[in-house]
Amino acid sequence: MADPRLLQILVLSSLALYGAFGLELEIRPFHAAVTVVVALLTEAAGRRLRGEAFDPRSPLITALSLTLLLRTASPGVAALGALFAVGSKFLIRARGGHVFNPANFALVALLLTTDRAWVSSGQWGHVALLSLLLVGAGQLVIQRAQRGDVTWTFLATWSALLLARAAWLGDPLAIPWHQLQNGALLVFAFFMISDPRTTPRSRAGRSVFAVAVAVAGFVLVYGHYEPNGLLFALAGTAPLVPLLDRWLPGPVYLWNRTTETHHATHPARFSPAAPGLR
Amino acid sequence: MRRILPVSLLLLLAFAESAAAFCGFYVAKADTKLWNQASQVVLVRDGDRTVLTMANDFKGDPKEFAVVIPVPTFLEREQIHVGEKAVIDHLDAYTSPRLVEYFDGDPCRQMVMRMNKMAAPAAEGLAAGARDDRARALGVTIEASYTVGEYDILILSAEESAGLETWLLESGYKLPKGAGPVLGSYLKQGMRFFVAKVNLEEQAKGGYQTLRPLQVAYESKKFMLPIRLGTLNAEGAQELFVYTLTRSGRVETTNYRTVKLPTGMDLPVATKERFGEFYKAMFGEQTRRENGEVVFMEYAWDMNWCDPCAADPLSEEELRKLGVFWVADGEPGPSTGIMPRPGPKSGARDVFVTRLHVRYDRDHFPEDLRFQETGDRSNFQGRYVLRHAWNGTSTCSQADAYRRTLPERFDKEAQTLASLTGWDISDIRRWSGVPEPAEPGEPQTAVPWWKRLWNEK
Numbered sequence: 265m266a267d268p269r270l271l272q273i274l275v276l277s278s279l280a281l282y283g284a285f286g287l288e289l290e291i292r293p294f295h296a297a298v299t300v301v302v303a304l305l306t307e308a309a310g311r312r313l314r315g316e317a318f319d320p321r322s323p324l325i326t327a328l329s330l331t332l333l334l335r336t337a338s339p340g341v342a343a344l345g346a347l348f349a350v351g352s353k354f355l356i357r358a359r360g361g362h363v364f365n366p367a368n369f370a371l372v373a374l375l376l377t378t379d380r381a382w383v384s385s386g387q388w389g390h391v392a393l394l395s396l397l398l399v400g401a402g403q404l405v406i407q408r409a410q411r412g413d414v415t416w417t418f419l420a421t422w423s424a425l426l427l428a429r430a431a432w433l434g435d436p437l438a439i440p441w442h443q444l445q446n447g448a449l450l451v452f453a454f455f456m457i458s459d460p461r462t463t464p465r466s467r468a469g470r471s472v473f474a475v476a477v478a479v480a481g482f483v484l485v486y487g488h489y490e491p492n493g494l495l496f497a498l499a500g501t502a503p504l505v506p507l508l509d510r511w512l513p514g515p516v517y518l519w520n521r522t523t524e525t526h527h528a529t530h531p532a533r534f535s536p537a538a539p540g541l542r
Numbered sequence: 543m544r545r546i547l548p549v550s551l552l553l554l555l556a557f558a559e560s561a562a563a564f565c566g567f568y569v570a571k572a573d574t575k576l577w578n579q580a581s582q583v584v585l586v587r588d589g590d591r592t593v594l595t596m597a598n599d600f601k602g603d604p605k606e607f608a609v610v611i612p613v614p615t616f617l618e619r620e621q622i623h624v625g626e627k628a629v630i631d632h633l634d635a636y637t638s639p640r641l642v643e644y645f646d647g648d649p650c651r652q653m654v655m656r657m658n659k660m661a662a663p664a665a666e667g668l669a670a671g672a673r674d675d676r677a678r679a680l681g682v683t684i685e686a687s688y689t690v691g692e693y694d695i696l697i698l699s700a701e702e703s704a705g706l707e708t709w710l711l712e713s714g715y716k717l718p719k720g721a722g723p724v725l726g727s728y729l730k731q732g733m734r735f736f737v738a739k740v741n742l743e744e745q746a747k748g749g750y751q752t753l754r755p756l757q758v759a760y761e762s763k764k765f766m767l768p769i770r771l772g773t774l775n776a777e778g779a780q781e782l783f784v785y786t787l788t789r790s791g792r793v794e795t796t797n798y799r800t801v802k803l804p805t806g807m808d809l810p811v812a813t814k815e816r817f818g819e820f821y822k823a824m825f826g827e828q829t830r831r832e833n834g835e836v837v838f839m840e841y842a843w844d845m846n847w848c849d850p851c852a853a854d855p856l857s858e859e860e861l862r863k864l865g866v867f868w869v870a871d872g873e874p875g876p877s878t879g880i881m882p883r884p885g886p887k888s889g890a891r892d893v894f895v896t897r898l899h900v901r902y903d904r905d906h907f908p909e910d911l912r913f914q915e916t917g918d919r920s921n922f923q924g925r926y927v928l929r930h931a932w933n934g935t936s937t938c939s940q941a942d943a944y945r946r947t948l949p950e951r952f953d954k955e956a957q958t959l960a961s962l963t964g965w966d967i968s969d970i971r972r973w974s975g976v977p978e979p980a981e982p983g984e985p986q987t988a989v990p991w992w993k994r995l996w997n998e999k
Contacts, residue, residue: 288801290918337791337918379790380917389799389835433727434703438908446797489763491796491914 268403269321275403276328276455283332289387295342296331302346303327310354322366323350329367329455333448334374336381345370345381358506361516364499365459372499375492383492388447400454410517411458413467414474419453421478429486452494464505466514473508477501580781581772582630586865587765587915588789593865595757597630604692604740607753608715610771611736612728614762616685617697623757624691629860630755633785635853637841637897639803639924641817642850676712680705685734691754692745698735702726706735718774728768759865767911773904779834784898784911787866791918792842792896795911799836800898803924804828804962810955810974811928820926823963825899830964834906838899842922845893850925858891866893894919929955952976 280296283289307323326349334345349370353362356369374381400415426440443449457463457477464470477497484493586593596611677684681701688695700706703726710717728735738756745753772780786793794800804824813820828838845855861869869891900911931948934941956976960967971978 287799335916335918337920378917379915382914382916382918384794384796384916386794386796386912387799433730434723435727436723436908438904442908443797489765489912491912 269325272403273324280328280331287389290335291331295339298339298342299330299346300327302343303350306347306350326350326366330370332451333383334371334381335384338380341381345374348373361461364502365456365462368456368495368498371495385448385491400450403454411460411463414463414470415453415458417471417474418457418478421475425478425482457498460517462502464508465516466512469508469512469514582783584630584785584864586787588868590761590763592762593757593759595625595755595864597755604745605742608739612733612768613736613758614733614764615760616734617758617760619688621759622688622690622695625755625757625863627755629863632853632856632860636855637895638852639821639840640850640852641926643928677709680709682706682709689741689744692740692748692750693738694741696737698737700729703729720774724770757865765913769902769907769910773907779901779903782900786896788894788915789892791894791916793913793915795837796914797909797912800839801832801836802922803838803840805924807958808927808929808955809959811930812974813959814928820963823965827964829901839922840899840924841897843895845891845895861893
């Protein structure tokens, strides 16, 4: 089976190009280059310190996700984002793997610490809906739905919450429908929450996880008027994943089952029976 | 006849015929009916602290005036203030799209907005005691009642929308169809209603000729503007200008796309005579191309300077009047020199202004506008360029070459104008004096065929 990361790199690159030229997202080529270089360098350094082989695919995906979502006027902040993201993979670990989706961690860290970084969730607009759905769905097909369950459970829960809110407020259906068409929501659902390495190992665990992120995000976005509520919800829920895995064990996810070189996927070392921080 | 055009402020936007000199002179003249209905609000925001100013240019009988505005929190008497329209006019002028003439400095266009045609009545409302009893019976709580300046203000909450609707109707407000559910939605979201009428005695005492802007200061996580009551209006799309004054950078909407207005184009020199029309047509055409679903950013700039200046930056006193609470007292204001400032000066005020312009209706803007402040301090302005051709009589090879380039340049300017506004290019060529390009044997088409292909109405 082909490594889904290659397709993901292609899809994220296409989205970045479409965002830059089709939607006028402020994607600056220089920032994108800085992000990619810093992500690769951080990955190389981290792997070296851990005595592991370097693989550019994961840091590339992280860098592309940051390019899509992180807005800043400063190349320094873009570099910091890449450093935080990839660095978090090596520094914040539990049960032998990283805890946070790297791009999610960097976004949340920057949003909390500087006013020079922001996420333009409204800028994806509605015209992008169809194309995002298409690429997102294509991505899921290739992944053989191994983590599609997270995306769909999340989207189903999120939709149910928005519909329930509209029903309670007596709002017309146009309002939840408009809220669901937010392009940033789909980017989040298809390309961030579905990260197989930071979601629970069992299907049941992933369902609990997806529902938890949706509920927490809903409270933040609609209860506390936090536009980036979903990013905070995912980062806040991620530390629960090791607990969920202990409660509902499942097999470790391997990116590429035939040529796996990752330390983190060594089965003996990461069996659910031996959890804990390393 | 009493009417209420609810909440969202309906304003009249107009261009003043003005020739004040700032950095050159204004070249724009436009008639005073540019937009029939437009509202202007100023949102000052830092952290959760917000000051909202609503321009008010209601021109009718003051006793006919009334306004109903959803607000996120209860408001104490001191949180409500009556401001000065002149400051909003200045902010409007400072942030207006501008016309620039090359050869002669930077002419700009000044725009003056008028506003507001809110509503209504309640001249012969119930006496206060009876009013409160009736409100209680309907589940409406009059949480506070203030007289501020020339306004009588009530802060209302209610158990459910039907009672509130009944109370408002009984008190003389004519609500638009469908207001009930929207009121109910705001009530469930914990919002209060701010209801203002003119106190005729106070108005006479103060000698106010026009109604001054209402200002409210509050602390809330909700960085938003309620527009839903405005969308109920049967009169179609509403025009809204939102000026935000923030500290770290420009403001954008988080639930709609914020798009920059096209800017920097060279236009036929004759556009000078119809800049107001041009701006209005361009805004309409750009809105149409974006399916009426976006918010346009017309200006984003550090308040310390401008280039070219359509008007001087606001003084610290003016900023404080708008509620910019972090601008310290006693600091010297900006110099009032007439030339553009090259950049922020030392001791500069950290105030960043964003001007957003949105044409909204219920189909395209089902939700209230939600905003966020970004860290983007890059400057943006709507700026349009007139390049006057040199028309000297010298003869030399360069002059001949220059003259040969002119027809193509003029035609390109006409096409740019046609594309921005959707105007017919033959008309543009006629009034701008650009000859139809001569292509023997081929009938002239207004626009190149490929533009027609995808540019259809």
